[in-house]
Amino acid sequence: MLGQRDDKDITEDSQLAERWRQRFQNYKKVLLQLNEAVEAYDEKSPNIIKEGVLQRFEFTHELAWKVLKDYLEYEGHQNITGSRTATRLAFNLGLIQDGQTWMDMIESRNKTVHAYDASILGTEYSKVRESYNACFIQLKEKLSTL
Incomplete structure (x- = not known):
């Protein structure tokens, strides 16, 4: 039955790979929207525009930590329970550079x-x-690059 387990592992790995790659595609789209909003905003813009930028930040952050979680699970890491856990592990593994700024983002x-x-x-x-x-x-x- 070892062959069946191997097939299951291959299928599971394939599903994990597909999940993190799909989430990464969504992340890139949301990040592009955030960049457009940041570039379009100026100090004379009404508060509702600033609120829109911040909402895009929220979407981008949510997808960022989830794509990190998905990638880390694909790489075999377990027990990633939330954004703080994903952020710490991603920093320790060199996926992100400024761990403190990422923790500040959560706040x-x-x-x-x-x-x-x-x-x-x-x-x-x-x-x-x-x-x-x-x-x-x-x-x-x-x-x-991965």
Whole structure:
């Protein structure tokens, strides 16, 4: 029955590979939309535009950690229970470069989901523009080489 197990493992590996690659394609699309929004926004734009940029950040972050989780599972890692676990492991394995910024992203995402204060939105928007977007781009470039 060893051959059946091997077939099952091959099928499972194939499914894991397909899942992370498909999620990566979706991530690249959402990242492109985030980049377009960041480039289009200026300080004279109404707050609703800033809120839209932050929502795109939330989508991008969600897909970023999930594509990391899928890739890490494809590579055989287990017990990845959430974004913090995926982020720590990805940093330890060299998939992402600035682990602290990625951890800060998790906090920012939690703030923006429930933020109604314009000053919080402004602060978090600045982080997206000044550092988070670059981390997302680095991840895209790294995963493109795998």
